[in-house]
Amino acid sequence: DADVTQTPRNRITKTGKRIMLECSQTKGHDRMYWYRQDPGLGLRLIYYSFDVKDINKGEISDGYSVSRQAQAKFSLSLESAIPNQTALYFCATSTGLAGAQQFFGPGTRLTVL
């Protein structure tokens, strides 16, 4: 079984709709992250959470919100989706150890029409 799972894997929605992307992990990590990937831009950090009560904005948080429901669950919401939020979204987890790698989920491909 995958350690980091994301649902849905693919989603097509319309402008103005509210969308929630979900991430679950079984690695027992405290830290969780949401990234978006756009062609030619690499991955950019949207939000990150160091524990259930610690949530922080990343470099591109406008138009997004998150919820850390439990250590293992971290959801990303688009309150009112717009076409330029069409992208591939990744959840990742890590420990807090120096030099620790991040473990990535399989991604959610979101299309906003």
Added chain:
Amino acid sequence: AQSVTQLGSHVSVSEGALVLLRCNYSSSVPPYLFWYVQYPNQGLQLLLKYTTGATLVKGINGFEAEFKKSETSFHLTKPSAHMSDAAEYFCAVRMDSSYKLIFGSGTRLLVRP
């Protein structure tokens, strides 16, 4: 601000040829350095990382990278390309005291038969 530059958005090699993917970073202190690989329709998988110690780092699937502080580089190499190496490769940097993983824009490796 820290940044990561990957030279060449696309690199094409023949099967059996040397693979060289370039990564340079800007940082005032030695960072932690990572190479991730992304196969089609999958999340990112760690290839290798440098934290401290030996500057030549060996990873999975025959890849290795060398940290050169004087050149602020962390180029990825593999002596002999295989068709299964075709994927997108991302270099990433993390500072010692920072949560933040900064990604390069990625290099897509094409392997010709």
